Amino acid sequence: MTRVEEFNAKWERLRGLFEERKLGGILLARRSNFAWLTSGGQNHVLAASEWGAGALVVTPEKAYVVANNIESARLLEEETAGLPIEPIAYPWESESEAKPRLIAKVLGKAKLGADGPGGDEDLSSAIMRLRHPLLPPEMERYRALGKEAEPILSQVCRDLRPGMTEYQLAARLAGDYLEKGMDAAVRLVAFDERIEKYRHPIPTEKKLEARAMVVLCARRAGLIVNLTRLVQFKVIDADLRRRHDAVCRVDAVLNLASRPGVTLGSIFRRGMEQYAAEGFPEEWRHHHQGGTTGYEGRDVKGTPTCEEVLAAPTAVAWNPSIRGTKSEDTFLVTEEGIENLTESKDWPQVKAVTPLGILHRCDILER
Numbered sequence: 103m104t105r106v107e108e109f110n111a112k113w114e115r116l117r118g119l120f121e122e123r124k125l126g127g128i129l130l131a132r133r134s135n136f137a138w139l140t141s142g143g144q145n146h147v148l149a150a151s152e153w154g155a156g157a158l159v160v161t162p163e164k165a166y167v168v169a170n171n172i173e174s175a176r177l178l179e180e181e182t183a184g185l186p187i188e189p190i191a192y193p194w195e196s197e198s199e200a201k202p203r204l205i206a207k208v209l210g211k212a213k214l215g216a217d218g219p220g221g222d223e224d225l226s227s228a229i230m231r232l233r234h235p236l237l238p239p240e241m242e243r244y245r246a247l248g249k250e251a252e253p254i255l256s257q258v259c260r261d262l263r264p265g266m267t268e269y270q271l272a273a274r275l276a277g278d279y280l281e282k283g284m285d286a287a288v289r290l291v292a293f294d295e296r297i298e299k300y301r302h303p304i305p306t307e308k309k310l311e312a313r314a315m316v317v318l319c320a321r322r323a324g325l326i327v328n329l330t331r332l333v334q335f336k337v338i339d340a341d342l343r344r345r346h347d348a349v350c351r352v353d354a355v356l357n358l359a360s361r362p363g364v365t366l367g368s369i370f371r372r373g374m375e376q377y378a379a380e381g382f383p384e385e386w387r388h389h390h391q392g393g394t395t396g397y398e399g400r401d402v403k404g405t406p407t408c409e410e411v412l413a414a415p416t417a418v419a420w421n422p423s424i425r426g427t428k429s430e431d432t433f434l435v436t437e438e439g440i441e442n443l444t445e446s447k448d449w450p451q452v453k454a455v456t457p458l459g460i461l462h463r464c465d466i467l468e469r
Contacts (some may be wrong), residue, residue: 105141108239109185112139113160115232116430118160119215126212129168129205130229131157132398135182135217137324138233139165142243143181144324146174149285153218159190170194194390211272232433234394235413241434244417247284248327248432248443251320254278256446259331262314268305270314278461279320286330287326288319293388294302297332298426301389312336314434315428316365324397328419329444330430334464345424346466347452348380352422353429354454354461356391360435366393366404369419373422374406376456392420394434429463 103110116128124372129135131150135146145154157171158175165187167177174191191198191217205214215225238242258274268291279286292303293310299467303315314333319326332346355376359369370391376385393404395417402410412418414437420428450465 103237103239105180105184105239106186108141109139110239111237112232113165115159117162117228119225119228119232123215123225124213125158125215125223126209127205127214128163128229128300129157129216129221131220132217132226134233134324135229138397140182140185140187142323142325142381143177143241145173145177145181147167152228152346157220158187159208159214161208164208166180166190166208168201170197170201172213190219201374208393230398233396233401233417236396236415236417236434243323243417244325244327244373244434244443247265247320247322247325247447248374250282250317251279251284251322251327252329252444252446253314254317254320255280255329255331256449259314259316259333262310263337264310264312264468268303268308271314272308273303275316275318283322285321286318287321288328290317291315292324296328301423301428308336311448317428317430319399326395326400327444328392328395328421329432330428331360331449331464332419332427333469334466335469338466338468342426342466346427346429347383347421347454349424349429350426350452350454350463350465351377351380352421352457353463354456356420356422357418357433357440357459357462358458359413360418360420360433361386362412362435362437364412366402366408366410367406368411369412370404370406370408372458373404373420380424382424386422388421389421389462391422391431391460393418395419427466431464 145156146153156173159166168190214221215223217229272289275286275289291305291307292315297315307467312335317330319328356373359372390403419432431444451462452465456464
């Protein structure tokens, strides 16, 4: 499937929204949706924002890049080259007036849907669901991303030394991933007692003594892989061994239960049952457990009552945690089964034996 064929296949998915919602056009301004439709195009300037400096407007007949004169040329020449997309450019100094006027000129009196602000109807959830199932080229890009992203994290963890600060580790992640054309979009780092205290530990000046937890979301061409690794510079005691083996079995159950056609709620409840079987029935309440992923860190987070149905192929990133430990990788869910996109080839593994089967999960690396 060529890039143009991929674009047309996704455009065809959007056509259902035109008909269902009686729309004349759809505005795609989120980085995730811009990347999805353009097979990896980047429309941002501010790296921390999920909203682009340029957007796409898609009608049943045509597609346009809508951007000011600062961004227009780059978006056309570097991000959408070869695709059947036309420019709508306007002077940067009159954006607030010119942008809506030019979009209205294209649409006439027809209604505009959008993936956020700027339209007559918010289509955020509907467009997110159109990103599933993944197309064959997306699966190829996803596999390549996971294969390249995991060894970088593994090596960074192996290079850890007591005395390093969490800031230094986070900086190393940012640089190493950027060097390979990836964005370390989420870099959570906790050393020692901070692992026990916080489930979302942003980096600090804390120095490493004996334990480290590193949580990463790596993005390239719009797609995101999510993974967590733990390192220990002392012998793992019996209590931590019990907790980590338990969280690995919960993680295994969540992934093994991820099959096409089942709801995230049903998967989540299997995880709750495993938490209880391990003797930690309330731990799931202290942090979200993950869910579907792709062009966002999580498209839909699982809950006990979530009715979102898994398509195939799609990706999931479950991230169960028990105080002081966690287990997380990104898996592709297919009709044939699950595939670990971020599988580690040289990291110690826990053989997680569960009622749903056996799955190897990453252990704590002892140094």
